[in-house]
Every structure is written in C-alpha cells, then in structure tokens.
Amino acid sequence: MLKIWGRISSINVRKVVLAAQWLDLPFERVDAGLAFGIVQTPRYKARNPNSLVPLLEDGDFTLWESNVIVRFLCAQHPERGFYPQELRARFDAERWMDWQQTTLNGAGRDAFWQLIRVPAEKRNAQAVAASIAATEPLLAMLDAHLSRQRFMAGDAFTMADIPVACEMHRWWGLPLEHPPHPHLRRWYDGIRQQPAARGVLDLPLS
Numbered sequence: 001m002l003k004i005w006g007r008i009s010s011i012n013v014r015k016v017v018l019a020a021q022w023l024d025l026p027f028e029r030v031d032a033g034l035a036f037g038i039v040q041t042p043r044y045k046a047r048n049p050n051s052l053v054p055l056l057e058d059g060d061f062t063l064w065e066s067n068v069i070v071r072f073l074c075a076q077h078p079e080r081g082f083y084p085q086e087l088r089a090r091f092d093a094e095r096w097m098d099w100q101q102t103t104l105n106g107a108g109r110d111a112f113w114q115l116i117r118v119p120a121e122k123r124n125a126q127a128v129a130a131s132i133a134a135t136e137p138l139l140a141m142l143d144a145h146l147s148r149q150r151f152m153a154g155d156a157f158t159m160a161d162i163p164v165a166c167e168m169h170r171w172w173g174l175p176l177e178h179p180p181h182p183h184l185r186r187w188y189d190g191i192r193q194q195p196a197a198r199g200v201l202d203l204p205l206s
C-alpha cells in the first residue's frame with residue numbers, strides 16, 4: 001500500500017492525498033513535519049534529504065516533491081486519463097503545475113503564513129497586502145482561463161487541476177475579502193464537491 005508521509009495541514013501533502021483519493025488508491029498517511037517531527041530523523045533524511053513533507057513510499061520506491069508525486073501517481077494509472085498521453089495535452093497540464101509551484105504559490109504564501117500561522121499581534125499587514133496584490137491578478141488570469149474551458153488543461157479533469165485546486169483551497173480559506181471570480185469558483189466548487197476531495201478541500205487551514 002502507498003505510504004504518504006506528511007501532516008495534512010501542508011498544502012503539498014494535501015495535493016498528494018487528493019491525487020491518491022481521486023485515483024481511488026488505498027494509502028496510509030503518517031503525520032510528519034512541524035510539531036510531528038520525524039523529518040529530521042536519519043531514517044527520514046535518508047529518504048528525503050530536504051527534511052520536508054510530503055514523501056511518498058511505494059514499496060521500495062520513494063519520491064519527494066509534491067507535484068512530481070502527483071504526476072507519478074497519475075502516470076501509473078493512464079486509464080484514468082489524468083496524465084494526458086498526447087504530448088501537447090500533457091505539457092499543457094505540466095505547464096499549469098509548474099506555474100502553481102513557481103508563481104501562484106509564492107504569491108500567496110505570505111498572506112497564508114501571516115494570517116494563519118503568525119499570532120495576530122505579530123502580523124505584518126504590509127506583507128499580507130503585498131501578497132494579496134501579487135495573487136489577485138493571477139486569480140483574474142485563472143478566471144479568464146477557466147471562462148474558456150472547463151478544467152485547467154482542457155475539458156476534462158487532469159493532474160493539473162490538483163495543485164491549483166489545493167492552492168485555491170488555501171487562498172479562499174484565508175479570512176480576507178475575496179473578489180468574485182465566477183469561472184474560477186465554478187471550477188473549484190465542482191472539484192471540492194466530489195467525494196474524493198473530502199478530508200482535503202473541506203479542511204480548515206492551520
């Protein structure tokens with residue numbers, strides 16, 4: 001059975017759990033990281049020298065980097081269609097996954113950290129404002145993208161929807177005034193309401 005190491009309060013762990021659930025794969029998740037520790041132990045470091053979560057164990061094979069794990073799981077089950085076989089379609093999906101990791105995630109990180117992890121009296125309002133200013137244009141871009149097609153990489157669900165949905169869960173879970181992005185909301189609600197999203201996209205942030 002697959003073993004996923006990592007606390008569910010991590011967006012990157014949530015991606016992997018969402019992928020496993022979307023694929024109906026049996027898995028065991030072990031809390032690790034932050035207060036749960038484990039990540040600094042020699043045994044863990046031997047499998048992930050970054051001391052970060054998530055880490056996937058599939059038999060004697062281990063893998064770290066959340067989006068890579070999502071790709072791996074989807075590619076293992078090509079019959080589900082989440083890992084497009086046609087090259088252009090696959091790289092369309094790949095592109096959005098890299099964009100989530102390199103652009104959208106960084107834009108929203110400070111607001112998440114300040115509003116959820118930093119005690120109220122120590123918050124840096126400027127960092128929150130800058131994070132909002134960086135994120136909202138990206139959400140407008142996503143909204144326009146999703147006004148033209150049903151899912152991130154075309155008209156069917158693919159691996160690209162997983163990281164971006166986890167990002168929207170984190171952003172829309174923040175106690176902020178959220179401007180309407182109707183197409184983005186339609187897409188996200190469609191994913192969030194699936195049984196496979198339970199225990200992931202319905203969790204409060206912590």
Ligand SMILES: N[C@@H](CCC(=O)N[C@@H](CS)C(=O)NCC(=O)O)C(=O)O
Nearest residue numbers: 010011012033034052053054065066
């Ligand atoms: N690029 C890595 C980033 C992993 C990462 O930064 N994980 C964070 C949680 S989101 C972490 O392990 N933080 C330290 C900890 O939980 O102990 C990935 O996508 O897997």
